[in-house]
Amino acid sequence: MAERVVIFDTTLRDGEQSPGISLDPIEKLEIAEQLAKLNVDYIEAGFPVASQGDFDAVSEIAKQIEGPTIAALSRTHLADVDRCWEALKHAEKARIHVFISTSPSHLEHMLKMTPAQIIKETKAGVYRAKQYTEDVEFSPQDATRTPYDFMLEVLNAAVESGATTLNIPDTVGYGIPWDFGALIANIRKEIPGDYIISTHCHNDLGLATANSLAGVQNGARQVEVCVNGLGERAGNAALEEVVMALAIRSDLFPGLTTQIRTEELAKTSRLVSRLTGYPVQYNKAVVGRNAFAHESGIHQHGVLSDRSTYEIIDAKSVGQTGSQIVLGKHSGRHAFTDTLAKMGITLHGDAVNASFKRFKELADKKFEITEADIEAIVAQEMGVA
Ligand code: KIV
Ligand code: ZN
Numbered sequence: 001m002a003e004r005v006v007i008f009d010t011t012l013r014d015g016e017q018s019p020g021i022s023l024d025p026i027e028k029l030e031i032a033e034q035l036a037k038l039n040v041d042y043i044e045a046g047f048p049v050a051s052q053g054d055f056d057a058v059s060e061i062a063k064q065i066e067g068p069t070i071a072a073l074s075r076t077h078l079a080d081v082d083r084c085w086e087a088l089k090h091a092e093k094a095r096i097h098v099f100i101s102t103s104p105s106h107l108e109h110m111l112k113m114t115p116a117q118i119i120k121e122t123k124a125g126v127y128r129a130k131q132y133t134e135d136v137e138f139s140p141q142d143a144t145r146t147p148y149d150f151m152l153e154v155l156n157a158a159v160e161s162g163a164t165t166l167n168i169p170d171t172v173g174y175g176i177p178w179d180f181g182a183l184i185a186n187i188r189k190e191i192p193g194d195y196i197i198s199t200h201c202h203n204d205l206g207l208a209t210a211n212s213l214a215g216v217q218n219g220a221r222q223v224e225v226c227v228n229g230l231g232e233r234a235g236n237a238a239l240e241e242v243v244m245a246l247a248i249r250s251d252l253f254p255g256l257t258t259q260i261r262t263e264e265l266a267k268t269s270r271l272v273s274r275l276t277g278y279p280v281q282y283n284k285a286v287v288g289r290n291a292f293a294h295e296s297g298i299h300q301h302g303v304l305s306d307r308s309t310y311e312i313i314d315a316k317s318v319g320q321t322g323s324q325i326v327l328g329k330h331s332g333r334h335a336f337t338d339t340l341a342k343m344g345i346t347l348h349g350d351a352v353n354a355s356f357k358r359f360k361e362l363a364d365k366k367f368e369i370t371e372a373d374i375e376a377i378v379a380q381e382m383g384v385a
Helices: 025-038 052-064 078-088 104-111 115-132 148-160 177-190 208-217 239-248 262-276 297-305 333-342 350-363 371-381
Strands: 006-009 042-044 069-075 094-101 136-141 165-170 196-201 222-225
Touching (some): 006 196, 025 042, 025 052, 069 078, 069 115, 078 094, 078 115, 094 104, 094 115, 094 165, 115 136, 115 148, 136 148, 148 165, 148 177, 165 177, 165 222, 177 208, 196 208, 208 222, 208 239, 222 239, 239 262, 297 333, 333 350, 333 371, 350 371
Parallel strands (some): 006 042, 136 165, 165 196, 196 222
16 A cells, blocks of 8 residues: 655745745635645644734634644743644644754754753653644754754654654755755664654755655655745745655655645645745746746647657646647747647648748747737738738
């Protein structure tokens, strides 16, 4: 039987930490409903202690969303954990996600705590969370810049206190795939117990998706991701990229699967973009408007013969409309005549050559040629303009 890679969506928590994004509880609920349709395993709905609005959003999502488990973030402070549970308590299934920083930089400049205090805090926070729910996740923040032996000590303390998921945050996007993968494999080897390992990769070096996949290859069975790759600074690993990489290169992840309904990906991306005000870059993998668009003549010729020549994903399988042939200065006769045929225009003999020549002249002056432009070209050629 296939083994599940758990998709833990943190668009509503880490994604909302993108500069300039602030979602109200109703907007968060709308996104959570769509995430449930997408069939993610976990929705991290917020950080209840951060604000009353975030508390209310987590609470509403916990009350109303069925299907995914609802998670919320908490520092190790006991009062934070209590508040986190207060927001989550109506959920059908709930997870408390407890975190504390472990890197020397964070200990010295932010927490002003000793390693011994971190261990004590970890035990107390995780233990408190465990009094409320079986499902407790623990994260040593800035794990990839934490001395390895100390990180193991903290993770051991978390498991002994009841954590069932150990999340390894690459908080500042410092990891490189083979290095991050080795870290995950070593943790699996060194920490005994019944838990799953999770990745949480930021994109400061543009490696968040690659690092998440390296984690899975080395034993992680949960990935933390955000729709459209939202998140602090350069963002988090993009949900749509990780999910489609696991699906399209399943040959490299034998026996592993997600339960994501990929046909909902484009719609989810558009909703998140509209409500956050963050545009999706045109050439964004999977959900960008150009992800299935072809402009050059050679590519268009290939795709018009068989889309597998230049596409590895079926656009419809991710909710996009299909391959798009965009007419521009690199386009060739195949694309031009195919567009004429789709527009129901039949030209004969020299008229095709002459219209194609006019089209090329116009394409040199204009980025994209529309159907209205084609109609005008044909009309001129036929002497009706
Ligand atoms: O990036 C990070 O370290 C986090 C933790 C709170 C998991 O978002
Ligand atoms: Zn993060």
